[in-house]
Amino acid sequence: MNAKRKRPDTISDSVTEQERIVHEVIQSKQDMGISQQDIKREINLHSNLIAKCIKSLVSKNLIKEVKNIHSRRQKHYMSAEFEPSNEITGGAWYVEGSLDKEYINVLKEQCWRKIYGLKVATLEGIADAIKRSNVSQIELSKQQVEEIVKALVLDNEVMEVRSTGTGEFASIPVGKACYKCAGKRGYGGEPKLGALASIPCGVCPQISRCTPDGMISPITCEYYKKWLEF
């Protein structure tokens, strides 16, 4: 057997003809990779044979298994010379095919605190503040900061406004997007509870089936009973 490291784009004689075909299919998908099921669709080989080829190619380090966030149950394969694209890894926010929620939540709170400290902040201002105070090695791109800040807007922790160039916006060009903390509550507080949401009917999954004389009615309702027995 040839001891030299094989060049990625050549197949040695130790690879069978079927393995070569399977490898070519996987290589053609570049940084997107392919599942075993999809390989079978493209070439007319028996599933067992494809599985055997894949196992052999992995052991020869010609292909590798990667995580695909779109189909976490099926195994996904890629030729060794490629790195998985963001589309299948999910990008910076995914680890091992799953969303890194703890990391995201930590970053969200950090961004909120910077905005709270600055009173009014642009994306650049927030990114700078994080970079200056960041004790860990993590570097956030401007796009990542933007994604986190926009998620804070969706959580109603922060609001997006346009600079008027005066007052608290004096140092910011007119019309530029900036961010302020929303409302009077601290980070993570619940928004004010609405009128409908504060009664059983407002959160009831059966509201559309509830009628005065029906099986589900305000008189017989179990949610009402629990709510009134406080």
Next chain:
Amino acid sequence: MVTQYGIKYAVNLITAHFGDLVAKVCECLLRRGPLTLQAIVRSTELTSSQVKNSLLVLIQHNCVQAFILDQTGEHGDGAKQSTQYIALFDNIIQRWRFPKFLTMVSKKLDKQCVELLEGLLQHGRLTLKQMFDRAKSGQNEGDDVVQEAFVKLLNAHFIERCPASEPVLTNPTKEEEAARKRAAKSGKILEVQETLEQRVVEAAMPTEALRFLFATETEPTADGGKDKSNSSSVTLGEKRKHDAIESKAESGATDEQVVLWRANIDEFIRHLRHKACIENVRARFDDGAVIVFGAMLEATRSAEKKVKTENSVPLSLSSIYEEVIKSEEGRNITFDRVRASLVQLSCPPFVKAANESYSVDFKKIIELAQHEEVESIVLKRYGRDAYRMFRLLSNSGHLLETDKVADATFVEKKETPIILYKLWKDDYLQLEKLQIGVKQTPFQLWKVNKSTLKVHVLDEMFHAAFNLSQRVAFELEQEKELSNVLQDKRVNRLRKRLLLESSQMKLDDAIMLFHDF
């Protein structure tokens, strides 16, 4: 907006106040639209006399309005005129709010005014003489005390002359219809087309000059109004006054005897709308901003032409300052502080500045409050991930693909469609599918349609309000049956009722936000 549960809720109110018979007639009109007397009789299978009496009660209490529809034939042949009756849904649901109106008057005016208003709300409409008689038999108060209270209420526009009994409504001309269709086709933005109920109410209403006019044979009563539009005293020219008095003298009648008065619901709703806006400002800004905002509303209230006005009349900074320092809490606020508060109030844009004038943007405040109410339902019912998704789609205003929603809200790609489907199944989202290529799975695109969602949420609110009233009635029955039970159980029952009734009040505020404001 009349929704299915809106009708049930309204009929429930009428049943509670006037009984099943009157409610049957009312329900017929609410479900089937305006009808003639004969048509109501056929539809309800009641006798003509029962229907007439029910209609009289409903008209007396401003829940139904009669009108004549002038249907001129297409070829210019003789006009057909028939009296029809239309249920006034907007007025019916106000009946639940009478205690709120009385509380308002007790804070702004005096006890005599509250008693006078109570009589008008109980009886629907009264002449001044009837008000005098009622006061004598009840509180034993003199006519002058009653008249003074009457004038105070009139000056504040809390009462008004009753509408015409059978106004004539004409169908739009062919030219007007054609113009409307052309404008719709060209996509031009039209004013919201008035409903038939609105057209009938408008046609019946006295002119603005007459609506709050109180003319007597004696000298005009004290004009306590702030400006001309607020004056309830005689403002006719001398000749016209002379003519008016002469004609009444000839007929032997005075305003006291013939003119019917009723509570002016519009003014109460306007006050409640302002109160709701102030509460919204209080939730977001400091006390100074609240005082400045309140002063702006106080200064411009009398100039509002309609309840659902989108913007207040513009005011200069100095006018706002003058109004602020009139109140006790605003006395120590400086000019600079007023200016700073106005800047604060521009973000979010509750107050707009243009050409050194400031006006309140009611539409923005109410829209934000409506969004918060709906978002609160989504958060409680479907969870935080759904809340973020809903806010994303609501703020963007256009279709977004599933993966885009997942990315922006930091939700796993596999979980996102499950959550979106739940929202779609319950009519909180719209779904469109986009097929690209024959073999590929179609893309799913999601959107919030704000106008249809508003109607849907309002119907859910009416449903919840109806449920609460059913439960309150049930708890009251239970209380009666258990009247001899132990004290602690009775205290428990009382707490339940208080919780239910305070929830009813709070929910009614939300219904006003979606329906009346």
